[in-house]
Amino acid sequence: MNRPVKRTFFWMTVLILVCLLVFPMYIMLKISVSAPRDVFTQNPPYLVRHFTLSHFRDVLASGSVFFAPLSKSVVTALGTSVLSLLLTVPAAYAISRFRYRARYGLILVIFLTRMIPEISIALPVSITFIKGGLFDTVFGLMLAHLVRVLPISCFILVGVFSSFPKELEKQALIDGAGRLYAFFKIVLPLSLRGISVAGIFSFMFSWDEFIYASYLTLSKPTMPLKMYYYISRGNIFSSATYAVIITIPVLIFTFALQRYIRPGYLSGAMKG
Amino acid sequence: MAEVKLEKVSKKFGELTALDQLDLFVPEGKFYVILGPSGCGKSTLLNCIAGLEEVSAGRVLLGCRDVTHRPPYRRNIAMVFQNYALYPHLSVYENIAFGLRVRKAAREEISSRVREVSRILDIEHKLNSYPRELSGGQQQRVATGRAIVRDPDLFLFDEPLSNLDAKLRIELRGEFIKLHQRLGKTIMYVTHDQVEAMSLGEAVVVLREGRVEQISPPRELYHDPGTLFVAGFIGTPPMNVLSMEVGFDGGPVLAEEGIRIELPERFGSGLEPYQDGRVYFGFRPAAARTIKEGGQMNGRVVYTESLGEETYARVDVGSEREVTVARRGDIPGDCAQVGVEIDEKRMFFFDENGNRIKI
Ligand SMILES: Nc1ncnc2c1ncn2[C@@H]1O[C@H](COP(=O)(O)OP(=O)(O)OP(=O)(O)O)[C@@H](O)[C@H]1O
Ligand SMILES: [Mg+2]
Numbered sequence: 001m002n003r004p005v006k007r008t009f010f011w012m013t014v015l016i017l018v019c020l021l022v023f024p025m026y027i028m029l030k031i032s033v034s035a036p037r038d039v040f041t042q043n044p045p046y047l048v049r050h051f052t053l054s055h056f057r058d059v060l061a062s063g064s065v066f067f068a069p070l071s072k073s074v075v076t077a078l079g080t081s082v083l084s085l086l087l088t089v090p091a092a093y094a095i096s097r098f099r100y101r102a103r104y105g106l107i108l109v110i111f112l113t114r115m116i117p118e119i120s121i122a123l124p125v126s127i128t129f130i131k132g133g134l135f136d137t138v139f140g141l142m143l144a145h146l147v148r149v150l151p152i153s154c155f156i157l158v159g160v161f162s163s164f165p166k167e168l169e170k171q172a173l174i175d176g177a178g179r180l181y182a183f184f185k186i187v188l189p190l191s192l193r194g195i196s197v198a199g200i201f202s203f204m205f206s207w208d209e210f211i212y213a214s215y216l217t218l219s220k221p222t223m224p225l226k227m228y229y230y231i232s233r234g235n236i237f238s239s240a241t242y243a244v245i246i247t248i249p250v251l252i253f254t255f256a257l258q259r260y261i262r263p264g265y266l267s268g269a270m271k272g
Numbered sequence: 273m274a275e276v277k278l279e280k281v282s283k284k285f286g287e288l289t290a291l292d293q294l295d296l297f298v299p300e301g302k303f304y305v306i307l308g309p310s311g312c313g314k315s316t317l318l319n320c321i322a323g324l325e326e327v328s329a330g331r332v333l334l335g336c337r338d339v340t341h342r343p344p345y346r347r348n349i350a351m352v353f354q355n356y357a358l359y360p361h362l363s364v365y366e367n368i369a370f371g372l373r374v375r376k377a378a379r380e381e382i383s384s385r386v387r388e389v390s391r392i393l394d395i396e397h398k399l400n401s402y403p404r405e406l407s408g409g410q411q412q413r414v415a416t417g418r419a420i421v422r423d424p425d426l427f428l429f430d431e432p433l434s435n436l437d438a439k440l441r442i443e444l445r446g447e448f449i450k451l452h453q454r455l456g457k458t459i460m461y462v463t464h465d466q467v468e469a470m471s472l473g474e475a476v477v478v479l480r481e482g483r484v485e486q487i488s489p490p491r492e493l494y495h496d497p498g499t500l501f502v503a504g505f506i507g508t509p510p511m512n513v514l515s516m517e518v519g520f521d522g523g524p525v526l527a528e529e530g531i532r533i534e535l536p537e538r539f540g541s542g543l544e545p546y547q548d549g550r551v552y553f554g555f556r557p558a559a560a561r562t563i564k565e566g567g568q569m570n571g572r573v574v575y576t577e578s579l580g581e582e583t584y585a586r587v588d589v590g591s592e593r594e595v596t597v598a599r600r601g602d603i604p605g606d607c608a609q610v611g612v613e614i615d616e617k618r619m620f621f622f623d624e625n626g627n628r629i630k631i
Contacts, residue, residue: 165357167353167355167357168357168359170324170353170357171351171353171357171359172359172370173323173324173343173344173345174322174324174344174349174350174351175370175371175374175418175422176344176345176348176371176374176375176422177345177370177374178343178345181374185370186359189361190359190360190361
């Protein structure tokens with residue numbers, strides 16, 4: 001194949017994939033801003049004929065029915081990411097200072113916890129949580145989410161710290177710093193981007209997590225549970241609206257991440 | 273109190289022995305250059321002295337203190353790495369001040385010290401810049417400034433100039449000498465550039481495969497090498513070395529496939545033990561010259577090259593052996609048949625293990 005044909009083929013493939021990914025999201029957005037008569041017809045149109053914000057107005061006007069799940073989701077997701085960083089930053093830093101072989105082995109062990117499908121351990125976990133008084137609490141849900149989040153966060157951070165230039169750390173030791181001082185003054189500030197990537201991943205995981213939330217919740221649902229509630233009731237306008245609201249922070253963070261995962265932020269440290 | 277003493281220091285990385293029972297003594301206030309080919313253990317040596325690597329065996333002494341098992345921050349050593357390792361998120365001022373802040377020095381003291389150092393190194397106008405905004409030479413100065421600001425007992429430099437261009441290198445070389453005179457502190461300076469080593473050091477430590485091969489003042493290293501390795505490593509163009517058989521035919525004679533070199537009578541006693549054996553015969557290009565005819569060897573000029581002042585001729589002396597010889601102006605050019613006259617006082621002989629045979 002010559003080059004123009006190849007290029008066309010490449011871009012066609014990209015276009016098709018993008019359409020496949022974006023189309024359902026478009027439908028979701030479309031339903032959330034369409035009047036019911038646009039949706040409940042034999043042949044629903046692809047474009048918005050009768051634009052309305054009434055579904056959003058309804059959801060926002062529902063008061064604590066909407067804001068309680070929202071705040072629970074936000075608090076849980078923020079708490080999960082903060083807790084996961086507090087635990088995995090020191091752990092990953094320590095692991096990254098092991099020899100290569102040991103490092104690899106440790107990461108494998110950490111990922112062992114992910115071998116069991118959560119659908120099968122969610123029940124024993126929730127029984128334990130009931131006994132521990134953690135059922136239907138924000139803190140309990142955070143703990144459950146940490147089970148899933150810690151290995152990934154640790155994995156990301158081991159990569160971040162392993163690629164940190166060792167000479168900078170050595171230089172700090174030479175300058176008279178102890179290991180802790182060197183970590184807080186040199187390693188940590190220069191690894192902030194990597195650390196925020198891990199934090200945002202944790203946030204996003206917790207934000208749309210469903211299985212643990214449904215096992216560990218009775219009266220105080222999170223956003224995904226609330227959305228599921230509307231779906232099971234057949235209220236597709238409310239569920240589409242919730243879906244849009246859940247998606248927005250994910251989109252924002254994904255774009256933010258893209259900016260963060262960029263090489264070159266250590267330029268100027270090393271010569272040669 | 274800042275002499276450095278290493279006693280039988282070994283460093284192993286798994287199977288690999290980077291330092292092999294190395295003994296070294298650097299007297300207080302001296303400028304010692306560590307010289308050796310890539311991978312011979314120069315950086316490892318500095319790392320062990322600084323405490324960045326734990327030694328596998330042996331003792332490291334600073335002054336009278338045994339620091340073998342002390343962490344770096346309890347050794348009061350400054351070290352400058354080849355790539356400078358400046359903190360990219362800190363300004364030049366903060367980079368230099370870092371070591372003082374660690375020690376919780378007072379604000380005014382930090383400020384006055386940083387300014388003094390930056391004045392000495394001529395980087396005062398860059399104090400608010402960040403490392404990425406500096407030229408290579410300026411980055412080097414900041415790294416040096418960070419080392420001298422906190423008044424350490426010992427300075428370690430690991431190829432600090434190897435990332436700079438030739439002109440800047442010579443300029444900064446001079447500054448290192450001045451800095452040493454001014455501070456009067458012990459300095460160990462690693463390089464694999466022999467010209468740098470010869471021009472900087474009060475003594476040069478030649479390292480080979482984790483062992484000290486020779487410690488001598490630079491001139492002695494050149495004029496009186498202890499081993500074939502040192503002889504071959506020091507000097508550009510390198511020393512000519514020929515493996516020859518020792519015979520006696522009236523006087524001592526070196527012979528090898530058509531080459532026959534008659535040596536003066538007085539070399540006889542020194543070479544006697546090697547009769548009918550082999551020795552390495554060496555002479556520096558500058559200790560020999562091409563003449564029209566005669567001399568100890570003769571051959572055909574393959575090419576000539578000019579290295580500034582001197583012009584050297586590459587001469588094929590038979591059996592695919594070529595030697596480099598200083599050329600004199602009145603001698604014909606390429607392909608000419610010439611004689612090679614070697615200064616008898618500057619001939620070197622080494623046994624088959626590469627050790628010098630003193631004549
Ligand atoms: N951390 C390490 N792990 C394993 N081997 C190492 C380590 N550091 C050094 N070595 C090995 O030890 C030997 C000496 O290395 P060193 O860095 O001291 O050489 P060098 O003389 O400084 O070389 P160069 O001139 O290239 O900087 C080399 O063979 C190197 O591969
Ligand atoms: Mg090195």
